[in-house]
Amino acid sequence: MTAERSDPDLVEALAARDLSALSALYDRYGRVAYSLAYRILGEPEGAEDVVQDAFLAAWRGAGTFRRERGNARSWLLSIVHHRAVDLLRRKTAFRPAPLEAVGDRPADVDTAEEAAKNVEHRSVRDALQGLPEAQRRTIELAYFGGYTQSELAELMGVPLGTVKGRMRIGLQKMRRALVALR
Amino acid sequence: MTHVLDDLELYATGALPAEGSAAVAAHLERCAECRAAAAEIAEVVSLLPDVVPLRDPPPALRERILAAAAADLAREPRRSLPDLLRARLTSVAMPVAIGLVLLLGATTAMRVQESQAQLALYEEQLERISHANRSWYMEGVEPWAGMGGTLVVQSNDRRPFVLFHDLRPLPQGQMYAVWLIEPDGSWTRGTSFRADGNKYQLVDVGRELAGFDQCAVTVEASETGKRQGPIVMQSRIAPPSR
Numbered sequence: 001m002t003a004e005r006s007d008p009d010l011v012e013a014l015a016a017r018d019l020s021a022l023s024a025l026y027d028r029y030g031r032v033a034y035s036l037a038y039r040i041l042g043e044p045e046g047a048e049d050v051v052q053d054a055f056l057a058a059w060r061g062a063g064t065f066r067r068e069r070g071n072a073r074s075w076l077l078s079i080v081h082h083r084a085v086d087l088l089r090r091k092t093a094f095r096p097a098p099l100e101a102v103g104d105r106p107a108d109v110d111t112a113e114e115a116a117k118n119v120e121h122r123s124v125r126d127a128l129q130g131l132p133e134a135q136r137r138t139i140e141l142a143y144f145g146g147y148t149q150s151e152l153a154e155l156m157g158v159p160l161g162t163v164k165g166r167m168r169i170g171l172q173k174m175r176r177a178l179v180a181l182r
Numbered sequence: 183m184t185h186v187l188d189d190l191e192l193y194a195t196g197a198l199p200a201e202g203s204a205a206v207a208a209h210l211e212r213c214a215e216c217r218a219a220a221a222e223i224a225e226v227v228s229l230l231p232d233v234v235p236l237r238d239p240p241p242a243l244r245e246r247i248l249a250a251a252a253a254d255l256a257r258e259p260r261r262s263l264p265d266l267l268r269a270r271l272t273s274v275a276m277p278v279a280i281g282l283v284l285l286l287g288a289t290t291a292m293r294v295q296e297s298q299a300q301l302a303l304y305e306e307q308l309e310r311i312s313h314a315n316r317s318w319y320m321e322g323v324e325p326w327a328g329m330g331g332t333l334v335v336q337s338n339d340r341r342p343f344v345l346f347h348d349l350r351p352l353p354q355g356q357m358y359a360v361w362l363i364e365p366d367g368s369w370t371r372g373t374s375f376r377a378d379g380n381k382y383q384l385v386d387v388g389r390e391l392a393g394f395d396q397c398a399v400t401v402e403a404s405e406t407g408k409r410q411g412p413i414v415m416q417s418r419i420a421p422p423s424r
């Protein structure tokens with residue numbers, strides 16, 4: 001057995017077409033990637049497609065990964081996020097988007113107990129939960145719900161400037177909360 | 183230049199429509215100020231997946247992804263020719279050499295970490311190239327058995343290289359040296375290098391073969407100077423006549 005390879009090593013090996021690097025990255029981040037895609041799409045088939053597309057995109061585009069733009073995990077998850085939201089928007093191009101339905105996405109149900117298993121995850125969750133309702137929902141609807149800025153404004157019945165402001169302040173607060181924990 | 187600071191949160195959370203998102207991305211490419219701000223926001227946003235309840239993907243998903251990636255590898259050799267090596271390996275050995283070169287990638291001090299499929303293809307290509315009468319295999323001598331290298335050169339090519347396999351890493355301060363030996367027994371160093379830890383490693387000899395009739399690899403403590411260390415592998419060579 002060789003020692004566990006670091007993320008940067010794995011991404012470098014990925015660019016060098018090392019298949020074992022891809023399997024190592026999948027074993028490391030496949031689960032959170034799938035969970036994120038599932039959370040956004042609310043169903044398993046789409047989530048699988050998204051994860052497959054995302055890892056293959058990483059495999060094919062590893063040469064363009066730039067370390068200063070973030071770590072391997074956030075790189076992979078941003079690909080997953082992007083593709084999941086894309087797929088969601090294509091599937092729901094004319095969705096009515098009733099506000100009350102949004103919170104009922106299946107993954108919301110067990111979020112608290114599941115995520116609480118991991119202290120690090122809980123701190124992120126606490127930071128999010130600690131936000132005023134309007135800020136938290138704006139962030140969640142955008143990131144997990146795939147709503148665009150104009151949809152957010154309409155959905156929440158506020159001007160675009162308010163959407164931006166809530167998101168900005170919410171993310172700043174989260175950042176401070178998380179930095180304080182380190 | 184109009185900054186995009188106002189849109190960075192929307193951008194990071196994916197809430198900008200496609201055009202807006204592309205415009206922000208383009209701006210970030212050339213604006214360090216906005217890029218720094220975007221990185222801070224992206225850092226927080228990148229933690230959001232942590233709040234999601236974890237679910238196990240079906241095991242078949244892993245297999246599908248790896249199979250698709252392996253299929254990519256099998257297709258790749260026919261896609262893009264690394265110009266550098268295309269230039270150095272033209273002529274009779276072309277079909278064979280192309281296969282080898284493509285397996286190796288584009289740079290000269292290249293690293294090859296093959297999948298099993300690549301590995302098999304490599305062995306096959308190496309077998310064929312070794313029949314091309316323009317390559318010579320050097321086998322590791324005790325206690326270096328198991329390592330080896332194929333010296334490859336073409337009649338119209340002045341840049342021979344060695345494709346090594348299984349080179350062992352050396353202790354700090356030591357390195358491998360490739361030597362060319364004249365019929366009168368004088369040694370000339372071609373190059374010095376360190377094992378990069380990969381199974382295969384391609385090293386430029388750094389010298390034409392004309393005038394030499396043997397090639398050898400030794401372990402040395404210095405990048406220059408006369409040969410002092412032990413011989414790791416060696417072969418008689420018959421360079422193309424000029």
Ligand SMILES: [Zn+2]
Pocket residue numbers: 184185186187209213214215216217
């Ligand atoms: Zn700017």
